[in-house]
Amino acid sequence: MSTYLSAAHQHLQKFQAYEIRQIPRSENSHADALSCLASVIKDKIGRKVSVEILSQPSTTTTDVCVVRYENTWMSPIYAFLTNGTLPTNKSKA
Template identity: 30%
Template sequence: MLRYEVQLRFPATNNEAEYEGILTRLRLGKALGAKNLHIQSDSKLVIGQIKEEYEANEEKMQKYLKLMKHLTWEFDKLEFAQIPRGQNMTADEITKMASSEEGSTRMEFDMEIQKRPNIKEVLAFAVHSINSWMTPIVSFLQDGNLPQDAKETKKIEKRAARFTILNDILYKRGFSMPYLKCVDEEEAKYILEEIHEGICGDHAGPRSVVSKVIRTSYFWPTM
């Protein structure tokens, strides 16, 4: 059993949190190489919307539904099931722990800090950064574009194998860690300031800072 915590650092209704949880499961399923997924939730409304038994009237719910359906293309077979709350106790326990203050300090589970909703239209870490180190990788992964120089072509092809694009965001693949969001130089500077001096903790050494960066799921080449 793989237990994985995600702590949402933004306001969310119960239904929005349910969608965020399902999106996380889809992302983790893809990261683990799964082709068939069976996703359970005790939310009758959310599962009903996904299975088109209920209509999604709210704008946010429509956006979540559209994003979720886009990610389902990554799988050969995908099933959703609504289960009674009494059968979802393990997931509920992990959810409560992730939501608590002590959840971020416990080491039994992997913990991911999510600061923005997946449906946020203007993403701070979108892959469309101009003249970023990400640009040639994104160009290759999205459109197959490669430079004319043979050496650069081999370099990009080899490097791009360690990355993937999910929801228009570039991620670095990891075998023993969650996918890491790729950021440019300016964003990396902000993240370092937050972790080293700001709200994420007190002053720390380089190795400790890098470890915290990875735990908060970010990556850049000079890290």
């Protein structure tokens, strides 16, 4: 859900102005009637929830965990594992 929220915020930045507000049920009688109708329906086959499996996500994701390389205690280990380079100091090697 956070991906959808992020996508919504990105789209909202393209507008000069916008307003988001919750409509009380008392002011939205059609939606209230529909929700009440759905909650009281009793049929022989029961309620069904259809599930759609998407072949691709409906939002695009960005890199969440960006790794910034800095010279740390792991640098010599990384250098050895990636290209076999050992430190010049024999005791560190």
